[in-house]
Structure formats: C-alpha cells, structure tokens
Amino acid sequence: MFSSSQxxxxxxxxxxxxxxxxxSQAYESSSSTAKNREFQGLVPVTVKQITECFQxxxxxxxxxxxxxxxxxxxxxxxxxxxxxxKVTEVxxxxxxxxxxxxxxxxxxxxxDAREMESVRDGTYVRLNGHLKTFQGKTQLLVFSVRxxxxxxxxxxxxxxxxxxxxxxxxSQGQQAGDVTQSVNTTFQGxxxxxxxxxxxxxxxxxxxxxxxxxxxxxxxxxxxxxxCTARQQGIHIDEIAQQLKxxxxxxxxxxxxxxxxxxxxxxxxxxxxxHVEL
Amino acid sequence: MDTSSPSxxxxxxxxxxxxxxxxxxxxxxxxxxxxxxVGKSTDxxxxxxxxxxxxxxxxxxxEVIGIAESDNSIRAxxxxxxxxxxxxxxxxxxxxxxxxxFKHLFI
Numbered sequence: 365m366f367s368s369s370q371x372x373x374x375x376x377x378x379x380x381x382x383x384x385x386x387x388s389q390a391y392e393s394s395s396s397t398a399k400n401r402e403f404q405g406l407v408p409v410t411v412k413q414i415t416e417c418f419q420x421x422x423x424x425x426x427x428x429x430x431x432x433x434x435x436x437x438x439x440x441x442x443x444x445x446x447x448x449x450k451v452t453e454v455x456x457x458x459x460x461x462x463x464x465x466x467x468x469x470x471x472x473x474x475x476d477a478r479e480m481e482s483v484r485d486g487t488y489v490r491l492n493g494h495l496k497t498f499q500g501k502t503q504l505l506v507f508s509v510r511x512x513x514x515x516x517x518x519x520x521x522x523x524x525x526x527x528x529x530x531x532x533x534x535s536q537g538q539q540a541g542d543v544t545q546s547v548n549t550t551f552q553g554x555x556x557x558x559x560x561x562x563x564x565x566x567x568x569x570x571x572x573x574x575x576x577x578x579x580x581x582x583x584x585x586x587x588x589x590x591x592c593t594a595r596q597q598g599i600h601i602d603e604i605a606q607q608l609k610x611x612x613x614x615x616x617x618x619x620x621x622x623x624x625x626x627x628x629x630x631x632x633x634x635x636x637x638x639h640v641e642l
Numbered sequence: 643m644d645t646s647s648p649s650x651x652x653x654x655x656x657x658x659x660x661x662x663x664x665x666x667x668x669x670x671x672x673x674x675x676x677x678x679x680v681g682k683s684t685d686x687x688x689x690x691x692x693x694x695x696x697x698x699x700x701x702x703x704x705e706v707i708g709i710a711e712s713d714n715s716i717r718a719x720x721x722x723x724x725x726x727x728x729x730x731x732x733x734x735x736x737x738x739x740x741x742x743x744f745k746h747l748f749i
Contacts, residue, residue: 410747412648442720461649461666461707462748488722515703515724519732522651526744 406492408438408524411463414495414502437504439465439491440512440521446485454480458491458504467491469506479509488512490521579618582608587628587639598631598638648749649707651740653733654687658713659741665716666707668724668733671700679704679721684734693718703728 414437441460448454454469471477483489493506512518586592586607592599601619605612619637622628628637649666650656657665669681669689679691681704691706692715701723708718740748 412749413747416746442722461651463648486720486722515705515722515728516732518705518724519729519736522736522740522748523732525747526739529744529747 406436406438408521408528410522410525411439411441411458411460411465413462413525413529414465415463435494437493437495438521439493439504440488440518441491443483443485443487443489446483448480456483456485458489465502465504467493467504467506469509482511483509488515488518490517579610579614580622582610583615583618583622584627584639587637593639593641595638596631598636601635601637604637650749651737652710653685653737654683654689654714655685656737656741657683657689657710657716661710661712663710664708664719665710666705667716667737668703668705668728668730670702670730671704674700684730684737688714690715691718691721692716693721698723702726703730 439458439460441458444457444459444464446454446456452471454471456467456469457464458467469476469480471480488511490508490510490512491504491506492508493504496503496505583604586604587599601612601615604619605615608615619628623630623637626640628639630636631638647664649664650660652660652665652667657667667683667689669679669683669691671679671681672688673680677692677694679693679700681689681691683689691704691708692711693706693708703724703726705722705724706716706718707720707722708716711717
C-alpha cells in the first residue's frame with residue numbers, strides 16, 4: 365500500500381540539493397534579524413554597553429544589546445575590591461575603563477580556587493560570564509577568569525567590541541558599511557588607515573531588495589537641493605552624471621523609472637529634469 | 643554597577659581634549675625619575691606622567707590611568723606594565739575610534 369521509496373531516508377534527503385544549499389543560505393542570512401535574536405554565543409562587550417542596554421530596556425526576557433538578547437559575555441578589565449572571604453564564592457568588581465560591574469565566581473573545585481588565587485586587585489583579566497539581573501542590579505556570574513599575559517589582548521578586546529557592534533548595527537538596516545570597512549583596515553595593523561573605503565559599491569550590493577536606494581536616492585537627493593530646485597529649466601542629465609560621478613548610461617534607466625513613478629519630471633526638453641515638489 | 647569614572651582612551655593628540663578628566667593611555671617609556679616617567683605616546687608625542695613616588699621596575703610599554711593635567715602630562719592613579727611586545731599602532735587606531743564614531747560604547 366505504501367510506496368517504500370517514500371519512506372526511505374536516503375531519498376528524503378537527496379532531493380533537490382536541499383542540504384547543500386542550506387548551510388550557505390544560513391550563513392548569508394546572518395544579517396537577518398530573526399537569526400540575530402537566537403544568537404547564543406559569547407559576545408564581547410564593554411561595561412558601558414551593559415549598563416546602557418539595561419537602562420533603556422528593563423525587559424523581563426533578558427538584556428538586549430543591538431537587538432540581540434545577551435546572556436553570555438566576554439569582558440576585559442582590572443580586578444578591584446576582591447573579596448575572597450567566603451569559601452565557596454569570590455566576589456570582585458571589574459573596572460574596564462568604561463564602568464564597573466559586580467562579579468561573582470562560584471568556587472566549587474580546586475581548579476576554580478587556583479584560578480582565583482592568581483587574580484589580585486589590579487590584575488588585568490579576561491572574564492567570560494553570564495549576565496544576570498538581581499534586585500534591579502546587573503551582575504556577572506563568571507565562569508572563566510584568566511589573567512592577561514599579552515596586553516595586545518586589551519587592545520584586541522575593545523576593537524572586537526566595536527567590530528561586533530558595527531556588524532550588528534549594519535545588519536539592522538543602518539548604512540554602516542563604511543564603518544565596517546574602517547574597522548577592517550584597523551585590523552590590518554593600522555597601515556591602511558588612509559585608504560578611503562569606496563562607499564558606493566558596498567551600499568549597492570547590500571540594498572538590492574529595498575527598491576529605492578543608491579542611485580535613485582542619490583539622484584533625488586541631488587535634485588532636491590535648493591540650488592537645483594531654484595533652476596527653472598531643470599538639470600541636464602549630463603550635469604547629474606558629472607556631479608554624482610556616475611556614467612550617463614547608468615542614469616538613463618533610473619531616471620526613466622523615477623519619471624514613471626512621478627518623482628521627477630522633464631522640463632524644457634527630454635534631457636532636463638526637476639524634482640516633483642509637493 | 644557604576645559608570646561614574648570612565649576613562650577615555652587617548653593618544654598624544656587626543657589628550658588635550660580631556661584636560662581635567664580621567665584618561666587612559668599607553669606610552670613607551672623613554673626615561674624615569676623619582677615620581678615621574680617620561681614616555682612617547684602611541685602617536686609619537688612626548689608625555690610626562692607624574693605618579694606615586696615609588697617607581698617599580700617598568701617594562702617598555704606602560705599603561706597609565708589618571709587625570710590629564712595638560713596637553714602633555716597626566717597625573718597617574720594607576721599604572722600597569724604592558725610588557726615589551728605591545729603594538730602601539732593598533733592602540734593608536736583604537737584611541738581614534740573610541741573618541742570618534744564609537745565614543746558611545748566607551749564613555
């Protein structure tokens with residue numbers, strides 16, 4: 365009665381390249397907000413970022429930074445006010461230069477105890493922990509403490525915080541493409557900082573689904589300027605091409621569609637255009 | 643949890659913007675005296691650090707956290723030896739980013 369091929373596990377997965385396209389799709393959709401909210405990795409943050417999101421949010425579901433609900437974070441800073449008086453628990457404050465946060469470390473095994481021994485007041489450490497709000501205060505339940513030996517890690521941590529932040533701002537639709545570029549050049553040892561990252565190509569590849577971005581917007585923005593709207597005869601397409609530094613042939617198609625949508629109109633002849641003012 | 647005393651990341655050029663405020667920077671130690679250390683900032687400007695009278699052995703790079711007294715001197719509250727293998731260029735770029743478009747993540 366039942367066709368056996370239907371229930372064969374091999375055929376269930378072999379159809380249509382399902383498996384092979386999935387991983388690359390998942391990777392590419394890392395910019396979609398749905399995936400961001402399920403992100404459960406270790407996020408590098410500064411204490412300021414934690415306090416800010418706590419003040420603006422106060423959601424029961426947990427702290428949210430840049431649309432990502434945070435639980436596990438990584439911090440780098442100086443240990444202060446270490447209190448190891450209790451046997452099972454070590455409390456201290458972490459000062460990372462952007463603020464201070466209370467930290468708690470449960471010491472259950474000798475490994476944990478040894479780890480905390482080497483941490484003194486004034487030591488730079490890398491902390492990995494779990495953010496928790498208790499009685500209105502945000503605390504860090506630390507599960508890993510490591511004293512820093514190479515201080516380039518301090519520089520690296522802050523750069524990583526910036527990088528993570530700008531990556532997530534970008535994926536939420538803000539045009540931070542140029543910022544990511546500048547952060548990437550920093551990663552290359554600071555030698556390329558004079559390279560101006562080309563803005564236009566980056567933006568055009570990111571916003572294709574959005575319709576009115578890049579070229580359309582650039583033309584409209586140019587035509588909306590008071591200097592242009594004041595000119596009765598309109599702006600010649602050659603001038604637009606020159607000002608925006610875009611080849612005329614690229615503009616022609618876009619101008620036609622803008623005209624069709626009723627956003628610009630031709631004036632003295634078919635080459636002069638003005639923005640439709642409402 | 644308290645953000646009352648954040649320190650700004652500065653290099654030699656940015657120091658003048660934060661006079662009277664708490665700053666942090668890394669300098670390459672050139673010379674030291676009782677109570678003060680002379681160093682080169684990550685952007686090659688000279689900075690004088692006035693600190694506690696006992697100067698422990700210093701490594702090549704020194705991080706100083708304290709109050710900026712003028713555009714080339716800091717009164718240190720804490721200093722930390724940053725070792726001999728530190729990349730000042732990276733730190734310099736970090737200072738620029740942290741005082742510029744990403745300032746809100748830090749101060």
